[in-house]
Amino acid sequence: MDFGIPVRELKERITSAEFVDYMASYQLDQRGSHYDDLRAGAIASVVANVNRDTKVRREPFGALDFMHWNEYHRVAVEKSKPVLLDDPDAQSNLLLSMMFPNRNG
Structure with missing residues (x-):
């Protein structure tokens, strides 16, 4: 997945729970x-x-x-x-x- 920002910066912006929610949403919506x-x-x-x-x-x-x-x-x-x-x-x-x-x- 490409979030458009570096992973290290992404880690500072969202929690792991938010990240997992986003990954689940990404798979359900079939974006990409x-x-x-x-x-x-x-x-x-x-x-x-x-x-x-x-x-x-x-x-x-x-x-x-x-x-x-x-x-x-x-x-x-x-x-x-x-x-x-x-x-x-x-x-x-x-x-x-x-x-x-x-x-x-």
Whole structure:
């Protein structure tokens, strides 16, 4: 667990009983890395939506779109199939057009 302050300073601020209560609360509420991932996903979705081409993707991104460990993302990936072309040059052009939609040429 990361309390955001050094442990020696934490020992001076709270009693051992308060610390045990906090640890129990932490486990019951399941706070921690999943919530950190959700916060990071929310920020990533804002950045992606600001730069999103609404003609290509009408639906806005959500926080879960950027949290690859979650079930929502896993199902979306399983449903999607890669686009594979026989012509290597056409495949490269397709990749470039998807990665850089505003490039000329």
